[in-house]
Amino acid sequence: MSEITPDVIKSHGLTDDEYKLVLDIMGREPNLTELGIFSVMWSEHCSYKSSKKWLKTLPTKAPWVIQGPGENAGVIDIGDGQAAIFKMESHNHPSFIEPYQGAATGVGGIMRDVFTMGARPIANLNALRFGAPEHPKTRHLLSGVVEGIGGYGNCMGVPTVGGETNFHPSYNGNILVNAMTVGLADTNNIFYSAAAGIGNPVVYVGSKTGRDGIHGATMASAEFDDASADKRPTVQVGDPFTEKLLLEACLELMATDMIVAIQDMGAAGLTSSSFEMASKGGVGVELWLDKVPMREEGMTPYELMLSESQERMLMVLKPGCEEAAKAIFDKWELDFAVIGKLTDSKRMTLMWHGDVAGDLPIDPLAEASPEYDRPWEETPKQDRISADSIEQKMPHSEALKTLMGSADLSSRRWIWEQYDHMVMADTVVRPGGDAAVVRVHDTRKGLAVTTDCTPRYVKADPVQGGMQAVAEAYRNLTAVGATPLAITDNMNFGNPERPRIMGQFVGACKGIAEACIALDFPVVSGNVSLYNETNGEGILPTPAIGGVGMLPDVGRMATIALKRKDSVLVMLGSPTGELGQSVYLKNIECREEGAPPPVDLNSEKRVGTLVRGLINANVVRTCHDISDGGLLVAVAEMCLAGNIGADLHMPESGSEIAWLFGEDQGRYIVATRDPDSVTNAAANANVHAVIIGNAGGTAITIEGEDPLELDELRKAHEGWMPNYMAAPLN
Template sequence: MIRNNEKATTGQGTRGILVTTRIEITPAIVEEHGLTPAEYAYLLEVLGREPTIAELGVFSVMWSEHCSYKHSRPHLATLPTKGPAVLHGPGENAGAVDLGEGWACVFKVESHNHPSAVEPYEGAATGVGGILRDIFAMGARPIALLDALRFGPPDEARNAWIIRGVVHGIADYGNCVGVPVIGGEFSIDPCYTDNCLVNVMAIGVARHEELMTARAEGVGNLLVYYGNATGRDGIHGATFASAELTEDSAEDRPCVQVGDPFMEKKILEATIELIASGRIVALQDMGAAGLTCSSTEMADKGGLGLRMNLDKVPQRAANLTAYELLLSESQERMLAVVRPEDLPLVARILRKWDLDACVVGETTDTGRFVVEHHGTVEANIPLPAICTHVPKPEPVQAAPAALDVRDWTTVDFAAIEWNGLLLAALSSPHFASKRWIYEQYDHQVQTNTVVRPGAGAGVLRIAGWSGLLASTIDGNGLWCMLDPYEGTRCVTAEAARNLVACGARPLAATNNLNFGSPRKPAGSWQFAEAVRGLGDACRALGTPITGGNVSFYNESPRMAVFPTPVVGMVGVIDDPSRLTPATFRNEGDVVVLLGPAATHAGGSRILRDLTGDLVGPAVRIDLAMEKRVQEHVLRLVGDGVLTAATDIADGGLLMALAEMALGSDGGLGCEIDLAADEAPAAALLSEQPSRFVVTCTPGDVESLLALSRDAGVRAVPLGTVRGGVFSIGGVLSLTVYELYEAWEKPL
């Protein structure tokens, strides 16, 4: 496709810097590089001299949160990362788990929040490119994408522009590379107005023996660069040298990263061929901090050193400095470690894809990162100082965020007209049909998509493997704002519940932690609490964390995003015949609620949208109960008792039932009766966890109830699946057609 005609462009991201190696390192420049005086003192001690500007740039990016995880690492270290299925945990390009029969699933989620806020189309597109490279750098062919997107309300024009750009960017990039988007979430809240969240999860598969790592081995091996040439895209360092800024030409300025999905497709295929040849020692994509991060991490993991000659780096802009070449984040670039004798073969494979093998350096035994440019040594840094021995930031005094929470009982439920409430919720952008989004994604390419996007978890077959792979991505900023610890536990449980509902056994998790500033007490506290909750839940549910991503500073002077940990999870349906739909299937089926009774409607998305307030109390979870209910549902699925199942999450029982109706073929609805003593507000709107709505044939109800009793899981028959009608006794009465009319509104 010719894509450039619809792209929105902005003038942002083009504030220029012209870096030369002659720049004197002043305290102001150090500060502009984000280094504290203590960090700079450590830098001087490590080097034993003043850094060059290129070295300062290298330290700055390698010690940034993005590369070093310096603020988050102490917390992330507490997460469970081991399990019988885990093949590669955190630390590699992506995590990998064993699916059985020699198959491995490689998956990871990554954010591109800040770039998407500046240039939605390219920001989102390059986000997709980056996460795909993480997957194929592991030796796995990417087979699916899921996207978790959060924006401010689309009735603000700028938000609508961001939303359309992000969706379009993901679509164009994923469609061109040929990786289906099989699921995701799309959430709206005013807190994401200044900072949208664009988290993309990619899944790949490989045979165990094809898995590749990013650990360099052997002295004298070559660093082979392939893919796009390097330009001034996305260079950090911002405004520090504005004094030195020349008013020269726009060509000398850093600029927004631009995605090239055609190149991505070529390096994907070439990389898979390279790995299959068995001639690659180690491999990494050039993502954040580009050439610097990819080369130094591979060398440091292998306990080696590096010598690099920047003159050999393919360049597409004139007069690039060493600083720029080291830090550029130009997209679609890979770096492989290759034994010298294998170079001809590697070059031949790359040539097939019209790619050049550019040898830009070699591994050494010095443990140092030595960079030459135009005959001058521009950097000579001990590798551990930038990769492992990263200075620890001063811990920030953590303190709970100040919240103005309104208790759910203060909402005037008597004034609610339930028919109108449901129709309004269904037509709100948060709950409305996402068809307008996922139909822009080629969700069937690669012909593996068993369950298409739109309802519940995405399900894939993998040719040559007997099971089905289910995947989901879930977050809920509202729950986590009310209580980051409990909220994150609930989010993690919801992800697992999504998999269980389709009949899948949850296997492992990845995460994307979207927070405000960790240097502020509230942000620091929210982050610590969320990670603690994530660890607790993953331990209880038996889903180790195999990798993840942290995105801080999602805040503007006027607002920070709700703490929004997003959990991606994969699971296995061992017997494909047990795949369970998330929508009503047969008229006359009995609708049953499994799980504890609702006690309140705090944390409700519908009440948030209705009142504009944070409506509490926070949603809490009993993880032992959660695990019991999940195992029970899996047993019912295994016994073939269920005809459909879905979990209760945002929107409560009300939305769970509506979605079971809306996704059904042929307009099946239901007739539901609440227990006489139940208040409709809590029963219908509560987002309390550990609950499923399931259906079974009338003949199976007795056995479902008996099995539930034996398992210690509360089971309450709610009513019956009916054609065309959607009624809840004494509360609301609508037709499925009316629901559909409200729900199917493209943005």
Template sequence: MSEPEITQDLIAAHGLSESEYQTILDLMGRTPSFTELGVFSAMWNEHCSYKSSKKWLRTLPTDGPQVICGPGENAGVVDIGDGQAVVFKMESHNHPSYIEPYQGAATGVGGILRDVFTMGARPIASMNSLSFGEPAHHKTKQLVHGVVAGVGGYGNCFGVPCVGGEVRFDPAYNGNCLVNAFAAGLADADKIFYSAASGLGMPVVYLGAKTGRDGVGGATMASAEFDDTIEEKRPTVQVGDPFTEKRLMEATLELMATGAVISIQDMGAAGLTCSAVEMGDKGDLGVILDLEKVPTREENMTAYEMMLSESQERMLMVLRPELEAEAKAVFDKWDLDFAIVGETIAEDRFIIRLNGEVKGDLPLKALSGTAPEYDRPWVATPAAEPLTEVPDIAPMDGLRALLASPNYAGKSWVYEQYDTMVMADSARTPGWGAGIVRVHGTDKSLAFTSDVTPRYVKANPVEGGKQAVAEAYRNLTAVGATPLATTDNLNFGNPEKPEIMGQFVGAIQGIGEAVAALDMPIVSGNVSLYNETDGSAILPTPTIGAVGLIKHSNEIIGFDVRAGHIALVLGESKGHLGQSALLAEAMGRADGDAPSVDLEAEAAHGNFIRANHAAIAACCDLSDGGLALAAFEMADHANLGLALETDSTAHLFGEDQARYLIAVTPADVDALRQTAEKQGLVLSHVGIFGGSDLSFGEHTAPLTDLSTLHASSFAQTVT
């Protein structure tokens, strides 16, 4: 079969600019073949090369005594003591999920799980952060049903508990939903596996499921805006098989125990191309592939198709040749393909052959380490006008508006479709604060959370970036965990627009400041750009996934709220209503500035909560919806009334940062307040638990009525 002629239209269809194509010509000294053009397209697209974001990602703090492996590998690795490590990462599958919701979300989960067990870790927890358009939009319900079913369908079959996440709705996501998937696993700290190839003439081995035509060009599709040709992109969405993935994990972990693995890499975006190039680049080696040896499930696949397929449940490894028989026996046992498809070479070359014919001969390092890097023009987001018109609304009406909104209504319809208890180590599941998973066989636990407030980031990218990290810090602290590290999933619009690039730069600056101040380095992550449809961008959504350590089970802040317990707020309440949930949900407004984030106060308040965990019956951080929503959530979870002393709209719904609502026994109040006073902290008495009503000053409502509204609104509105 003859290959297509390289034309300007074909170059453009591969997402390459004129200058990038000229660089290819300069590198090769000739016109590339069709297969070579596809390989360059796959490696130089935004999704794989980070060409618009590299400059700014380098500014993020990634080191610390707890960090074993930072960004650049399949996942980050952090020491949790006793010779153990937690391995985790978050990645996006946004474009595929909009085109084909079930498979897009399912394969997003599968991909992030492979990133974790490729490092030698057994997955123990998952989360997801989902952003959809307004509920009334014609496509929203289909997307919600498809994405939630895909996340649950894959994760449940694979057998990993979903312990947390978030779901939001905004018209800005009408044409481009976001599906961010997180996974974490446990490994021995001295048995981490990396992707850098080593040794000359070493066998390159294909592992897992067979290669098909699904997902061809998926990475390039993920690096482009949507338009009215969206349906034509459906074939670029991958198809997942969670049962094969489960077998692949067991086979991979068993293979690693044989000592046969020199290096190993998940076949994710850009499939065989990206995995082979990254392994060679990191090891300063070249690679030869013989594609006729690649296991395929479809006939007459071309070199182009095999190199760019994103078929799922596949991995690539460099093998110790003397252990080939042992390695193959493991994969035969699990009924998975094991095929030697190439070898490492000394030259800086990526040679692709099919039936003896050379289909590609490229400079390997130019595909990866020297891919284009841009310093995109950017403009800072203009300072937001301060909020001048204070909302005039009865406090209970304001609370009801939040509880009736799909953004703040109970999400049980979503998380009840996920298996949250598989593996039997989940200590806290979705529905109340950060998730907690016990480290099996020890007294330790790990806590997990995912956070961002996109309307803050749009109004003030720097403060919004800080706030995403600070809220993650508070959510971990509220369960008694010491925050360890973070992963980021940076979802933005078209970086070629200076105002969008300015949002990205500002958010990175804020995130960097916060992770440094709170000792939560970024150890892994993903950038997803071009999240636009017909020129309309999503809200800037830099999702932060965070992991914390609880060294002893008695340090967990549980939930034991009883009548007579006192409600206290740690932190100063100034009543900041700009960009608040109350404005958004009760009045349809998005005005004012985002709340400022005092990182010193965040650290001091977090240390206070953890140091005094024994005196705290329950703890909830104050964020969206302020004290009013936190008070309802705590009362609802306790099935116990709560009388707050204030009826001030600003005090109830203000979203000042660095604050916690805690419940304590009357006997512990004085000692806690004295401790706080000595440290210069504000700890205010705000109410008392008891009865069956929720009260804001003289404004009262039966808790059962509010709880019913909260529990039923999501399903009624969205499903």
């Protein structure tokens, strides 16, 4: 056994103070296995030590919330004895080092989080951020990540129905890969991780354990530097085929009454799963590590406890069920091994061929892990950009074409056509719109799902940006007619030890909390990824929000595509002309500055309620929220989706640029043949409504300008990404 030197402690990512705490807890010097366990359990990734204080401030309750944060995933009630179970999780660092496997295992991990609770995954989404398009690594990373996500999800037979992809130089050395899974379960058959029943068998199922991913959680808790590529061996390798078998076997076992508790082995593998199960249940565990199914010879207790081999689960079974449970795993040709039992010691005792290889108290590791109140600085406010200061450089239609064909707003079809988004045959709104909608199998209900965040807003004003991310998710769900129910958050930030970065995190939490409370849209699960920096440069703060909403009847929903040539376009919500941090400002004026558009949560809720009412009453079947790019981009997206043009009026006064390209929040465009009903309903709801134009023709015609043919616009919009990806190497 190696000696515990200061170097060994440092290489395990523990500070001097943390090591002192280790000595206090142990009452002696730990051995290497025990030190390794402390190291991963107390890593930022597993312990949330920098973020816990602020995560506690997020609202997590509503009458429909069955399980909030703290379990493998959040659970909400969707009526009729059914529950939606979902979570989003990051796999940023591994995906930068090895994009295919990093992204693939990210998808595999989040699906396990969901099916370990008894849910069949029914939809996958993602939120991806890459560096500048011109950065030499970007294409390789984008291509590998997309292929990895598809490779895993497609094989699992779970449709990947939505997501978002952005580019920004701040991600050049640290991309973000956030994967979300939504599953469906019966409310009376949900599985939790708290172990119970002294003497009950602890069972290992799934793939064998190898040496892959050792210290992945520690890697995910450190900044990157140029030597990080050397960490390639700590990236896990995924096997979606085994996970598909594991899914079916687990669901088959869950249909019986044999499981007491179950938890997937994710980050920090056997260590975190066993400690969390024991800690939640207030019991001890004796693990017989030599019984763990191993892929390689000569593995040590240290390696077995820290391996992040994929596609594995840990369960506590009811006594006497081992044979019947094993038969199910035999059918699916998966390993099944009793590797320990529950004890009343409240300690984790690691046995290795009859000898004690480690002995640790459970609660101090799992629950009493360090918690930091990191110093933070408020982000300085930026000035609002006055629309009058911006002169028109080109016809608006030309600006539109430029934006629609830019890296920021071009079509992501190249990406989502590599994902099977139709398997399970319940995808009723496919990618490319606001929220995607999957039907709840064998019912008329639909689940609307979306992922959203506008990092440039968050950087300029973390509080407003945090609010906006939640409001945008709320709006995308509303735009299809769904009632927003709950969110999962994936907080991607830089180094929390820098007060400026910690201030971004704190601000975003405040904004998210405020929006969630105002919109009845609680947080039920989430994940924090810090230290997203390379050589001291932080990413744009990116609190990605995954939203889930419910449609009572998929026969009454809206999509963004214009459907009739004789319809009238009505904008709902108040225009204020916000060009700060807008896509227009960035792409046409080459400026990334100003205050982001403010979010008015009262107004947000009023407009949202109106829009859902119109869709659910079948008055409106075409709706799109106004977001990146503003009103004109929203109209253009509706036109391209429906292959119908539009004539747009201009306002009598004020800046035309602000009218067409302002990213003012809380707005939607609906198409209707009965504009009076819509404007009357808006007046009754105290919502600003204005007729902005008419659908028809084959071009977008802005008052006072030449028409822009849809074919020409489509070419720009659809062309950017395929051309970018296919261009020869420099």
